[in-house]
Amino acid sequence: xxxxxxxxxxxxxTIAVGLVVLSGYFIPAAASLRFISxxxxxxxxxxxxxxxxxNLLSVHFRKIADKDSKGGYSFxxxxxxxxxxxxxxxDMYKAYAFGNPNFEWTNWIFTYIQRPVETSLMAVMTxxxxxxxxxxxxxxxxxxAIGFFFVVLLVLLGTISLSVIxxxxxxxxxxxIVHVPAVGGARGLLLGIALGTIATGLxxxxxxxxxxxx
Amino acid sequence: xxxxxxxxxxxxxxxxxxxxxxxxxSYVLGDNPLFRFAAYIFIGVSAGYAxxxxxxxxxxxxxxxxxxxxxxxxxxxxxxxxxxxxxxFAKITPLKRAGNWAMAILVGIGAAAAVGGAITGTILxxxxxxxxxxxxxxxxxxxxxxxxxxxGGIVVLGTVSTLxxxxxxxxxxxxxxxxxxxxxxxxxxxxxxxxxxxxxVLFAGVYLAALTAxxxxxxxxxxxxxxxxxxxxASI
Numbered sequence: 320x321x322x323x324x325x326x327x328x329x330x331x332x333t334i335a336v337g338l339v340v341l342s343g344y345f346i347p348a349a350a351s352l353r354f355i356s357x358x359x360x361x362x363x364x365x366x367x368x369x370x371x372x373x374n375l376l377s378v379h380f381r382k383i384a385d386k387d388s389k390g391g392y393s394f395x396x397x398x399x400x401x402x403x404x405x406x407x408x409x410d411m412y413k414a415y416a417f418g419n420p421n422f423e424w425t426n427w428i429f430t431y432i433q434r435p436v437e438t439s440l441m442a443v444m445t446x447x448x449x450x451x452x453x454x455x456x457x458x459x460x461x462x463x464a465i466g467f468f469f470v471v472l473l474v475l476l477g478t479i480s481l482s483v484i485x486x487x488x489x490x491x492x493x494x495x496i497v498h499v500p501a502v503g504g505a506r507g508l509l510l511g512i513a514l515g516t517i518a519t520g521l522x523x524x525x526x527x528x529x530x531x532x533x
Numbered sequence: 534x535x536x537x538x539x540x541x542x543x544x545x546x547x548x549x550x551x552x553x554x555x556x557x558x559s560y561v562l563g564d565n566p567l568f569r570f571a572a573y574i575f576i577g578v579s580a581g582y583a584x585x586x587x588x589x590x591x592x593x594x595x596x597x598x599x600x601x602x603x604x605x606x607x608x609x610x611x612x613x614x615x616x617x618x619x620x621x622f623a624k625i626t627p628l629k630r631a632g633n634w635a636m637a638i639l640v641g642i643g644a645a646a647a648v649g650g651a652i653t654g655t656i657l658x659x660x661x662x663x664x665x666x667x668x669x670x671x672x673x674x675x676x677x678x679x680x681x682x683x684x685g686g687i688v689v690l691g692t693v694s695t696l697x698x699x700x701x702x703x704x705x706x707x708x709x710x711x712x713x714x715x716x717x718x719x720x721x722x723x724x725x726x727x728x729x730x731x732x733x734v735l736f737a738g739v740y741l742a743a744l745t746a747x748x749x750x751x752x753x754x755x756x757x758x759x760x761x762x763x764x765x766x767a768s769i
Binding site: 326332335341343359360361362363366367370373374375392395396398400401404407408410414425430435437438439440442443445446449464467468469471478497498500501502503506514517520523524530531 | 545553694732
């Protein structure tokens, strides 16, 4: 058997750091080390986010420079990103230089650009969810799909309260479905996700998975 | 919406919000350039906003200020964080391998935090929740012991059968296709019913949230047309 052991330094660092943080959860004496490590992790995650933003910028700058690809949308993205970044840095400067931390223009961008688009995307989901639901029912009509839609209808009718139409019995049924069988299923799903997270995390700490290579 | 109280910036903002809402709503007719225009603006603004929040809330108070104004211990810790932070930027240069060790620190901390968080934040509380589902204080339970027993039994059955549904271990016998145990298969079928019920409840919740957003947006569009659009028309 030929063992291929790549990135030994990075693997050793992951194992060491992972063990230190993990021991902090179970050994009280190591708790302070865990807090310091988590602070380091928080800062590195923040820097990784900035790296991601710079990567996004560089990819779209390349698309703008490339004559073959349609760079119009990329230009819009770059302008929107740089404008937001510039305004945010100006607000930050005002916050520290003049003690005025109200972030007036950043809040303006959030209130009048980001929030309307986010809410509108959520609103458009009403149509796409209804379409995908009917598509599912048309393609796969079995007892599970029918049960799924029955539950959706019961929960919707039991939740929407209109003064003209009121069905107390539906509200009781909705409450029972939400608090008993759905809770059972949700707990099973959450436990399954947690077990999967533990398995993946342990594989990384043991060096079997090395997602930092590249 | 009261335009009498609006400044120029608010007026421009509301107009921009109106236009962007219409651009996003054009997606109902299918993917089109107007929707993409709004989507690209949204991605750019979101990325910029996330960067600003990150710099202001994390990097300045946790890295930069301790480095400049902190005591010697904080300065050493900040330098220890600054070095891998700078190496992380190597990931977007041709020297991307130089950033592997810094990424390894982040991955190691993240993996360990995920394992610890899953045990203390999900496994133990969820197991306690299953145990407590027979108690009178559990939601939907009453003072009637038999109803509590029935409800608790259903929650336990739902939890166990859902978990078993995701058990994909198979028994392999010569000359036969690998199959799950018949017992696991049957309990898994019950688990499917609980999963369908849970997803139905989640779907209904998401749909109601989307419906609320739709009502808010339509109300905003109507207010805009009523308050600003009609006045503009009247002035013309």
